[in-house]
Amino acid sequence: MSEADELGDMLARAWRILCRSAGPGSDAALMAMATLSPDGWPEVRMVVLREAEPGAGQVATYIDLHSSKVESLRKSGRVAFTTWHPDERTQIRMAGNAGLIHGPETAARWAALTGAARLNYGQAPRPGAPIAAADAYAKTADPDSFAVLTCRIETMDVVDLAHPHRRALYSRSGDWAGQWLAP
Ligand SMILES: Cc1cc2nc3c(=O)[nH]c(=O)nc-3n(C[C@H](O)[C@H](O)[C@H](O)COP(=O)(O)O)c2cc1C
Structure with a gap:
C-alpha cells in the first residue's frame, strides 16, 4: 500500500471511530474540549461527542447556551477537542472554528433527547x-438554553498506539492528504 493510501486509511479509521462514537446508542465518546477564556487562559472540560460529519469535516457537542464557555467562544471562536478510544488504542485531536446553533434550527435534536438529557439545558442560576x-x-x-456547538475542523492529529505507534497530521488546508509525524 502506498504512503498516501495508508494515510488515507488512517484518516478514514479516525472518522469511523468518531461516527461510531457519536449519537444515541453509541459509545458516547467523551472529549476534552479546550477554549480560551476571555482573559486568555486555557480552559478544558469534558463534553460528549454528539455528531461527526466526515464530509464536512465537522463534529458537534450539545451545550447550555448560558454556560461560561459561550462567553469564551464569543471572544475567540477557536476550539480544540481530544478524545481517546481505548479499544482502538487511538487518540484523535481536532482543532477548528466553533459555530453555535440555537433556536428553531435545533428543534429536531431537542425532540430526540430524553427527558433526563433535556434537564442538562436550562438551569437557574446559570451554570457557573x-x-x-x-x-x-x-x-x-x-429548549431556549439548548445549543449545538459545532467545530469546523482545521487540523486533525491522529495517534494510533497499536504496535508500532503511528501518528499523522491532517489539515483542511492540505486537503486532508496527511503527513506522518514522529509519534
Ligand atoms: C462525563 C461528563 C460529560 C459532560 N458532557 C457535557 C456536554 O456534553 N456538554 C456540556 O456543555 N457540558 C458537559 N459536561 C460538563 C462540562 O464538563 C462543564 O462542567 C460544563 O459544561 C461547564 O463548563 P464551562 O463553565 O466551561 O462552560 C460534562 C461533564 C462530564 C463530567
Whole structure:
C-alpha cells in the first residue's frame, strides 16, 4: 500500500471511530474540549461527542447556551477537542472554528433527547454562577438554553498506539492528504 493510501486509511479509521462514537446508542465518546477564556487562559472540560460529519469535516457537542464557555467562544471562536478510544488504542485531536446553533434550527435534536438529557439545558442560576449552598439551583428542561456547538475542523492529529505507534497530521488546508509525524 502506498504512503498516501495508508494515510488515507488512517484518516478514514479516525472518522469511523468518531461516527461510531457519536449519537444515541453509541459509545458516547467523551472529549476534552479546550477554549480560551476571555482573559486568555486555557480552559478544558469534558463534553460528549454528539455528531461527526466526515464530509464536512465537522463534529458537534450539545451545550447550555448560558454556560461560561459561550462567553469564551464569543471572544475567540477557536476550539480544540481530544478524545481517546481505548479499544482502538487511538487518540484523535481536532482543532477548528466553533459555530453555535440555537433556536428553531435545533428543534429536531431537542425532540430526540430524553427527558433526563433535556434537564442538562436550562438551569437557574446559570451554570457557573456562585450559589449559597451546593443544592441552591433548579434544573428545568429549557429548549431556549439548548445549543449545538459545532467545530469546523482545521487540523486533525491522529495517534494510533497499536504496535508500532503511528501518528499523522491532517489539515483542511492540505486537503486532508496527511503527513506522518514522529509519534
Ligand atoms: C462525563 C461528563 C460529560 C459532560 N458532557 C457535557 C456536554 O456534553 N456538554 C456540556 O456543555 N457540558 C458537559 N459536561 C460538563 C462540562 O464538563 C462543564 O462542567 C460544563 O459544561 C461547564 O463548563 P464551562 O463553565 O466551561 O462552560 C460534562 C461533564 C462530564 C463530567
